[in-house]
Amino acid sequence: MNRNEDLEEKKLLGSGGHAFAKLTEQEEVKASLGVPQIFLSNVGRLSEDRFTKYHCNKCAKEYSGSPAISYENPNEQLGENVMLIEKGDYICRKCNNILAIYRKFNK
Numbered sequence: 001m002n003r004n005e006d007l008e009e010k011k012l013l014g015s016g017g018h019a020f021a022k023l024t025e026q027e028e029v030k031a032s033l034g035v036p037q038i039f040l041s042n043v044g045r046l047s048e049d050r051f052t053k054y055h056c057n058k059c060a061k062e063y064s065g066s067p068a069i070s071y072e073n074p075n076e077q078l079g080e081n082v083m084l085i086e087k088g089d090y091i092c093r094k095c096n097n098i099l100a101i102y103r104k105f106n107k
């Protein structure tokens with residue numbers, strides 16, 4: 001039920017750059033945590049077709065399309081009830097600079 005008219009293009013900030021992607025209102029609320037900036041690390045993994053362009057700080061350049069996404073599912077037990085389900089990086093396709101990292105826990 002992802003109707004296109006519900007998606008809005010937003011700027012997503014990362015430590016090594018930023019990206020522009022289309023988010024649903026729900027994803028935006030979830031990722032912004034009440035502040036005006038939206039961070040890639042809070043959004044987690046978005047499908048690549050959501051991205052329109054990204055900017056790499058190392059290249060000091062903007063590229064169209066999505067950054068590369070590299071992730072693994074370690075399922076690592078970190079505490080009694082906390083498990084690291086997924087960790088991933090958003091990476092510049094030209095220079096492999098990490099734009100942002102994210103971690104997903106079971107809670």
Ligand SMILES: [Zn+2]
Nearest residue numbers: 056059092095
């Ligand atoms: Zn780059």
